Amino acid sequence: MLRNLRIARVSSQVTRCRRTLASAAPQLPSEAHGHLPTSQSPITPKLHFFNSVMGEGKQIPTYRVLDGVGQPLDGAVLPEACRPFCLTPFRILTIVQIDEALARRMYEYMVQLPIIDNLLYNVQRQGKISFYHGEEATLIGSAAALAPDDEVLGQYREMGVLLWRGFDYDSVMAQCFGNQDDLSSKGKQMPVHFGSRKYHFHPISSPLATQIPQAAGVAYALKRDPAKRGRNCAAVYFGEGAASEGDFHAGMLLASTIPSPTLFIARNNGFAISTPSSEQYHGDGIAARGPGYGIDTIRVDGNDVLAVLSAVREARNRCIQQGRAVLIEAMTYRVGHHSTSDDSFAYRPRQEVEDRKRIDNPIARFRKFLDSKGWWSDKEEEEYKDKVKKEVMRAFKRGESLQRHELKEMFSDVYGGEEPWNIREQREELKSLLRKYGKVWQPWKSELQKYKGEGKEFLS
Ligand SMILES: Cc1ncc(C[n+]2csc(CCOP(=O)(O)OP(=O)(O)O)c2C)c(N)n1
Ligand SMILES: [Mg+2]
Numbered sequence: 001m002l003r004n005l006r007i008a009r010v011s012s013q014v015t016r017c018r019r020t021l022a023s024a025a026p027q028l029p030s031e032a033h034g035h036l037p038t039s040q041s042p043i044t045p046k047l048h049f050f051n052s053v054m055g056e057g058k059q060i061p062t063y064r065v066l067d068g069v070g071q072p073l074d075g076a077v078l079p080e081a082c083r084p085f086c087l088t089p090f091r092i093l094t095i096v097q098i099d100e101a102l103a104r105r106m107y108e109y110m111v112q113l114p115i116i117d118n119l120l121y122n123v124q125r126q127g128k129i130s131f132y133h134g135e136e137a138t139l140i141g142s143a144a145a146l147a148p149d150d151e152v153l154g155q156y157r158e159m160g161v162l163l164w165r166g167f168d169y170d171s172v173m174a175q176c177f178g179n180q181d182d183l184s185s186k187g188k189q190m191p192v193h194f195g196s197r198k199y200h201f202h203p204i205s206s207p208l209a210t211q212i213p214q215a216a217g218v219a220y221a222l223k224r225d226p227a228k229r230g231r232n233c234a235a236v237y238f239g240e241g242a243a244s245e246g247d248f249h250a251g252m253l254l255a256s257t258i259p260s261p262t263l264f265i266a267r268n269n270g271f272a273i274s275t276p277s278s279e280q281y282h283g284d285g286i287a288a289r290g291p292g293y294g295i296d297t298i299r300v301d302g303n304d305v306l307a308v309l310s311a312v313r314e315a316r317n318r319c320i321q322q323g324r325a326v327l328i329e330a331m332t333y334r335v336g337h338h339s340t341s342d343d344s345f346a347y348r349p350r351q352e353v354e355d356r357k358r359i360d361n362p363i364a365r366f367r368k369f370l371d372s373k374g375w376w377s378d379k380e381e382e383e384y385k386d387k388v389k390k391e392v393m394r395a396f397k398r399g400e401s402l403q404r405h406e407l408k409e410m411f412s413d414v415y416g417g418e419e420p421w422n423i424r425e426q427r428e429e430l431k432s433l434l435r436k437y438g439k440v441w442q443p444w445k446s447e448l449q450k451y452k453g454e455g456k457e458f459l460s
Contacts, residue, residue, distance in 0.1 A: 052284065053291050060287045062331055063311055064301040068360055070368025098306065100375045106144055106305055107370055110136040110363050111381070112388045113160050116172070117336065119392050124340045137362035138267055138330040140164060141308025142235070145316060150263075151218050151234040153202045153211040156192055157267065158237050165199040169392055173399025180402055180452055186409040209242040212251030212264070216325070219260035223323055233261035233319040235312075240329075241272020243286050255325035256293040262325040263315055264295075267302065269334035274347040290327035302330030303362040306369070332362075407451045407458040434459055 027042040035041070054060055065076045113136050139160035148165055152158070159172065170181065175194050178187030184195035184203060195203030202218070205211060215236030222228040242248065243266055255262040266286040270277050283289075290297030296318055300311040308330060315326040333356045337344040344353070358364075370376040411419075411427045434455060437444050448455045 053288050059284050060299045062299045062301050063307050064304050065306040065310060066304050066365055066369055068365065070365045070372060100373070102144065103370055103375055106140050107366055107376060108384060109140045109160060109164055110305065110366060111384065112163070113139070115385060115388045116392050119389065119396070121340060123396065135267055135269060135302060135332045135334070136160065137305040137366070138302040138308055138332055141305040142265055142312040145309050145312035146235055147232060149200050150232050150316070151200050151202065151222065153215045153218065153234065153236040154204055155208070155211065155238050155242060156204050159192065159194060162194055162196060162199055162201050165201070167196060167199055169395035170398060173395045177399045177402070178404060179399055180405050186405045186413070188410060209238060209245035209247035211236055212238055212247050213254055216251045216254035216260055216262050219255065219262035220258055223260050230320055233263050233316055235263040235265060237265045237267060239272060240266060240268040240277050240280055240286055241275065244280050252289065252293045252295065256295055259324045261319035261323055263312070263319050264325060264327040265312070266327070266329045267332060268329055269332045271334050271338065273338045273342060274344070285329055287327065287329040295325045295327050297327040299329045299331060302332035303360045303365065305362060305366050404451045406453050407455040431459060
């Protein structure tokens with residue numbers, strides 16, 4: 001009986017094996033058939049189409065370290081870290097070298113992002129500024145993995161990366177209000193279009209995806225600079241919606257064919273405003289595109305800060321050591337509306353959002369991890385949140401009260417080098433309009449008062 005069973009099992013394995021072999025495309029020896037002139041592709045007589053990078057019907061897996069309740073997954077170890085330590089309860093330490101100080105710091109930055117968002121969201125309802133929500137684990141996990149002088153090119157949700165590097169609340173408010181302390185654009189940019197030379201954060205552009213090919217160029221410049229080569233990478237963030245732009249492909253091809261340490265970080269949060277990601281691609285997400293460009297790729301759980309930290313660290317090492325690009329697709333969910341001018345319940349069920357806030361919530365999950373180590377407490381959380389709220393409100397009030405740069409700055413530093421004719425023309429046009437209406441029309445009179453010197457120097 002036992003013998004029969006064994007025979008039956010073996011014979012079913014053989015059949016399965018045959019089926020697998022029959023479905024795989026047979027390949028002919030290259031000695032007999034040679035190669036194509038421009039490829040090492042093996043020759044096959046089978047008419048076989050394929051549509052998957054992982055084998056038929058299989059999706060690219062998602063790398064995760066912490067489970068839904070903040071505990072390390074069984075076997076959540078990078079192969080190279082799987083040395084004797086990996087069987088100890090401290091294996092997480094060997095994966096991402098996380099310690100109490102780093103864990104607490106990451107948690108604090110994750111916690112402060114929604115506080116800032118909610119506060120600004122409410123004041124924005126008074127029409128003062130506009131801004132976008134961020135994704136805590138993806139942003140803070142990646143920020144912590146980068147060197148402080150790696151170049152960062154963001155889309156618009158990446159304020160957390162800047163804060164991690166030391167950008168303070170006053171600078172955030174200065175940019176949002178475009179006041180005299182806004183050093184990056186002197187009030188010329190839209191709110192949350194941050195930029196900072198000091199923190200190696202390139203100015204945000206509104207047109208989607210323009211930062212992607214620029215990043216490949218920045219990374220190439222790093223590679224050509226002996227002081228930066230082998231030391232720094234350019235990390236570029238973009239949404240899955242932006243990855244539908246031609247610029248995404250231009251950037252990937254550029255970094256692939258003119259190799260450079262470009263770290264592509266796709267934040268796949270399921271939506272491009274109201275368009276769900278299912279309408280952005282028919283293939284296996286953004287990650288499936290990496291191998292098409294010969295780029296090392298990983299898909300990571302973007303709500304697991306330790307997985308993001310670990311994946312970005314390894315990706316950064318590869319970028320720097322090989323001087324080549326790496327693609328990371330961080331899977332997350334946009335729980336907020338797209339921006340302050342969006343009401344997402346018009347195109348997705350409220351319940352779906354409520355569920356997502358609970359399931360895999362990046363902050364709650366990491367908090368549970370910290371709790372399990374005894375690294376954080378309710379009291380500390382309460383005090384920390386209070387402190388952040390007070391600080392943000394103080395900076396908000398200050399930012400709101402400060403005057404703007406002198407009016408003439410509206411036309412300065414738009415382009416490098418010689419000033420082009422169109423800027424001169426626009427300056428003259430504004431002057432003539434202000435001479436005509438600036439003292440007699442109330443809306444312009446009060447607007448002028450917001451500028452340092454009230455526009456007098458500009459008009460003189
Ligand atoms: C070239 C271009 N097309 C359209 C827009 C309008 N727009 C602004 S944000 C956005 C959605 C982007 O979605 P995604 O890249 O997924 O980023 P997310 O907001 O989800 O982080 C669109 C369509 C734009 N700014 N630029
Ligand atoms: Mg998106």
